[in-house]
Amino acid sequence: MYITITAQKLGGNYSQSSTDFVDYLEKENQGLEQEDIEHFFNQYGDEIDAKEVVKEIDSNTAKLKNREPKFYSITVSPSQSELRKLQNSSEDLKTYTRAIMKDYATSFNREINGKPITVDDIKYFAKIEHQRTFKGTDKQVRENQPFATKILELKNNIRKIEYQQLEGNIKQMKTQIAKLEAEAPHQQNGKRIVQGTKKEGNQSHVHIIVSRKDASNSVSLSPGSKHKASEVEMHGKIVKRGFDRDAFFTKAESSFDKTFGYKRNYAESYKSKKDFIKNPKLYFTTLLGLPASEKAIAFKMLAKSGVPIASIPTNQVQLALKTIRYLKRGVDVAIKSGSIGI
Numbered sequence: 001m002y003i004t005i006t007a008q009k010l011g012g013n014y015s016q017s018s019t020d021f022v023d024y025l026e027k028e029n030q031g032l033e034q035e036d037i038e039h040f041f042n043q044y045g046d047e048i049d050a051k052e053v054v055k056e057i058d059s060n061t062a063k064l065k066n067r068e069p070k071f072y073s074i075t076v077s078p079s080q081s082e083l084r085k086l087q088n089s090s091e092d093l094k095t096y097t098r099a100i101m102k103d104y105a106t107s108f109n110r111e112i113n114g115k116p117i118t119v120d121d122i123k124y125f126a127k128i129e130h131q132r133t134f135k136g137t138d139k140q141v142r143e144n145q146p147f148a149t150k151i152l153e154l155k156n157n158i159r160k161i162e163y164q165q166l167e168g169n170i171k172q173m174k175t176q177i178a179k180l181e182a183e184a185p186h187q188q189n190g191k192r193i194v195q196g197t198k199k200e201g202n203q204s205h206v207h208i209i210v211s212r213k214d215a216s217n218s219v220s221l222s223p224g225s226k227h228k229a230s231e232v233e234m235h236g237k238i239v240k241r242g243f244d245r246d247a248f249f250t251k252a253e254s255s256f257d258k259t260f261g262y263k264r265n266y267a268e269s270y271k272s273k274k275d276f277i278k279n280p281k282l283y284f285t286t287l288l289g290l291p292a293s294e295k296a297i298a299f300k301m302l303a304k305s306g307v308p309i310a311s312i313p314t315n316q317v318q319l320a321l322k323t324i325r326y327l328k329r330g331v332d333v334a335i336k337s338g339s340i341g342i
Contacts (some may be wrong), residue, residue: 002079003075003249003252008069015070016061016066017054018209021073025040025207027116028130029281038090041097041127043120057125060215061212064220071210072212073210074205074206075207075208076205077230078204082256082262083202085262086204090128090204092260096260103248105121108221108242109241110241112218120212121216123214123215125209129203129205130202131135131203139186140186148184148192150180154180158174208276209339221243272286
């Protein structure tokens with residue numbers, strides 16, 4: 001599972017409308033038949049129109065300044081292993097979204113009218129998408145780039161020859177292009193992966209737009225708060241403040257496992273990510289101490305993410321700092337692809 005929480009940000013000041021973001025989330029519906037369209041939903045409603053989402057989010061911004069975010073974006077991306085556990089991607093992800101938004105609410109160290117925050121205090125809308133495309137920052141695109149550069153150069157030379165600006169053998173250049181296309185290290189369905197290529201397999205994920213203000217439009221609720229959980233005196237009263245991201249990510253992972261009976265391997269857990277960041281030695285020690293069957297699954301997960309498995313230390317003596325530093329870069333990729341993000 002990979003979950004991110006991002007503040008709305010469009011330039012120096014924050015946009016006063018959620019229109020652009022909602023339009024972006026509607027892109028996958030273009031050209032689809034009515035029965036195939038994915039609608040927005042919230043805790044209690046389905047098939048919510050995009051215009052209604054914009055209206056509800058934009059009208060719920062009382063007393064927010066221009067340089068304050070009006071909403072936050074939460075992206076929930078289950079791993080391929082987690083997606084295989086779902087019976088129906090759309091309906092199951094709706095169920096899961098509604099579960100983690102309860103977790104989101106209880107992760108605020110706040111009270112409204114003397115009562116802890118519940119999901120009914122959160123104004124949010126969510127949408128499920130089933131496609132992803134490769135970005136320029138993806139490993140596959142980056143490692144294919146040298147081949148892309150040479151192919152582009154050859155194509156430019158062919159055009160120059162056709163316009164009599166350069167001399168050369170077009171047939172020979174086309175043969176070179178075909179060879180480079182085939183030699184690019186990352187292919188999908190027999191074609192070189194480039195930026196914009198649709199990723200194969202189940203790519204279902206959830207986008208959630210959540211208002212900065214509570215449902216009554218009176219209290220500001222920021223998951224981006226620097227305060228984890230604390231109390232402060234304001235106007236002579238003790239006020240609770242803060243959002244515990246660590247608690248939210250832990251609860252979100254647990255909610256998935258309980259809801260779908262998912263048996264999570266250490267290598268894909270949020271705990272493993274924290275161990276890896278804070279104490280790499282503990283991470284590798286725990287990895288090596290797993291039961292044989294679980295260790296095999298963990299190594300398989302890491303191998304799929306490009307970690308040099310042959311170099312992972314096999315005993316405690318080999319858990320030297322130098323070895324850990326060497327592996328850190330590769331394991332970090334695996335952690336990001338299989339765990340909840342911070």
